[in-house]
Amino acid sequence: MKVLITGGAGFIGSHIADGLIEKGHKVRIFDILHPQVHGEKRRIPDYLNPKAEFILGDVCDYNALKKAVAGMDAIYHEAAAVGVGQSMYQVREYTETNVLGTANLLHILANEKHRVRKLIVASSMSIYGEGKYECQRCGIIHPALRREKDLQARRWEMRCPVCRRNAKPVPTDEEKPLRPTSVYAVTKRDQEELCLSVGIAYKIPTVALRYFNVYGPRQALSNPYTGVCAIFSSRILNGKPPVIWEDGEQKRDFVHVRDIAQANLLALEKQEADYQVFNVGTGEGVSIGTVAKKIAERLGMPFKAEYPRKFRAGDIRHCFADISKIKRMLGYSPSVFFDKGVDILIEWAQEQKCEDKMEQAMKELRSKGLAS
Ligand SMILES: NC(=O)c1ccc[n+]([C@@H]2O[C@H](COP(=O)([O-])OP(=O)(O)OC[C@H]3O[C@@H](n4cnc5c(N)ncnc54)[C@H](O)[C@@H]3O)[C@@H](O)[C@H]2O)c1
Ligand SMILES: [Zn+2]
Structure with missing residues (x-):
């Protein structure tokens, strides 16, 4: 296929x-x-496969994108602005790239001659907002963000909105109602829903993959707005402690980029994937504190994380994937769990030059009142 x-x-x-x-x-x-x-x-990265054809262009440029779509059998739509915190003040830029860029692509598929017979869009776990929880008394709950009052009082754990007991995080499945809590997340939900609705209408088999926290080689180490593994690695490599919000016990699902690639290839090959949404993760929650500790350990640095017990607006407490749907329907099976994945990451990161731009990014958040 092209x-x-x-x-x-x-x-x-x-x-x-x-x-x-x-x-x-x-x-x-x-x-x-x-x-x-x-x-x-803005150099073409060295890691780019020399067998790939490269076109420099903006997804918001209709004519340029139209030319790129011509003659293609399938499309992966991965282009996006990807910083959650940054999206809260670069509202226009994020909406433009992510929503208008996607609209451009779909407008082409709806109005221009093409032969595209598969569209796979990169969605995100961020569209869930908080993950799924279980309350001992009330059962399964899908809570909104924690109350500012609780965060101020450093009560980090999610409480049941009905009985106020601490709730236990459980794996989040695709049926969980979507509750995006950032501009970035809203645009990712839009991307997913726009692609699926146009795909269904024009019978272009479309698949949305909801990636959880992706990490691995080639993640931009000097980009302070995205990818906690990359951010921690670059902080530690620059001799600075990783900055951890809250108490470091918040859990995410760290999925290695190799498994993200696996899921994307399955989505292309399998008809069962058509018009579906799938979580792509490992199914396991790992705490942010553990991530920092393991990265420091592997880099042979003493672990000295800063726990300022501060928090960021819109941050969720826990979210990790229920991956039974993609396992069952596409035969996906995560091959790299965190312990091995972190080795691969560190081996690569140590060979990179990276600038630590975290302070600047934090300053920006604070100046906008988005972090305590
Ligand atoms: N990394 C994660 O943890 C994660 C999690 C969930 C979803 N995603 C999604 O996966 C996709 C890929 O993310 P990534 O982690 O590889 O990020 P990345 O920043 O490494 O890659 C995004 C690419 O898009 C390009 N791009 C940005 N704006 C563009 C525009 N206007 N026109 C054309 N290209 C543009 C960038 O130059 C970059 O090469 C994104 O859609 C992102 O939202 C990523
Ligand atoms: Zn309850």
């Missing part, structure tokens, strides 16, 4: 490209080489 990957020069897209090329597909990448990800010089 496959277009928007955002294909990025972390995830480049791994999808490698997987596709290995299977004999022809890959075309369409990417703006955003300076926040690729540096001010």
Whole structure:
């Protein structure tokens, strides 16, 4: 197949490209080489597969994107602005790239001649907002964000909105109602819903993959707005303690980029995937404190995390994936769990030059009143 990957020069897209090329597909990448990800010089990254065709372009540029879509059999739509905190003040930029960019793509599929017969869109666990919980007395609950009052009092755990008991996090499945809590998350939900609705209407088999917290080689280490593993690695490599919000006990599902690539290839190959949404994670929750500790350990640095017991607006407490749907329907099976994945990450990170821009990013959040 001839496959277009928007955002294909990025972390995830480049791994999808490698997987596709290995299977004999022809890959075309369409990417703006955003300076926040690729540096001010906006060079094509060295890691990019030389067998992929590269087109420099913006998903918001209709004509450029139209040319890129021409002749393609399948599209992976990965291009996006990806910082949750940053999206809260770069509201226009995030909405433009993520929503208008997706609208452009769909407008092309609806109005121009093309032969696309599969569209796979990168969605995100962020669209759930808080994960799923169980209250001892009330059963399964889908709570909204924690109350400001509780956070101020450093009561971090989720409480049942009805009886106020502490609730236990359980794996989040695809049926959980969507409650995005950031501009980024709202745009990711829009991307997913726009793609599925247009895909269904025009009978273009469409799949939305809800990635959980992706990590691994090629994640932009100097981008302080995204990817906690990359941020921690770059802090520690620069001799600074990782900054951990709350008490570090909040859990996420860290999925290795190799498994994200696996899920994307399955979504292309399997008809069962058509018009479906799938979680892509490991099914296991790992605490942020554990992540920091393991990264420091592997880098051979003494672990000295800063726990300022502060918090960020819109942060959720726990969310990790229920992956039974993608296992059952597509035969997906996570191959890299955190202990091994962190080794692969560190081996790569140690060879990289990375600037730590975290202080600046935190200053921005504080100046907007988005962090305590
Ligand atoms: N990394 C994660 O943990 C994670 C989790 C959930 C979802 N996602 C989604 O996966 C996708 C890929 O994310 P990533 O982690 O590889 O990020 P990334 O920043 O490494 O890659 C995104 C790529 O998109 C390009 N891009 C940005 N704006 C563009 C535009 N206007 N036109 C064309 N290209 C543009 C960037 O230059 C970059 O190469 C995104 O849609 C993101 O929302 C990522
Ligand atoms: Zn209750």
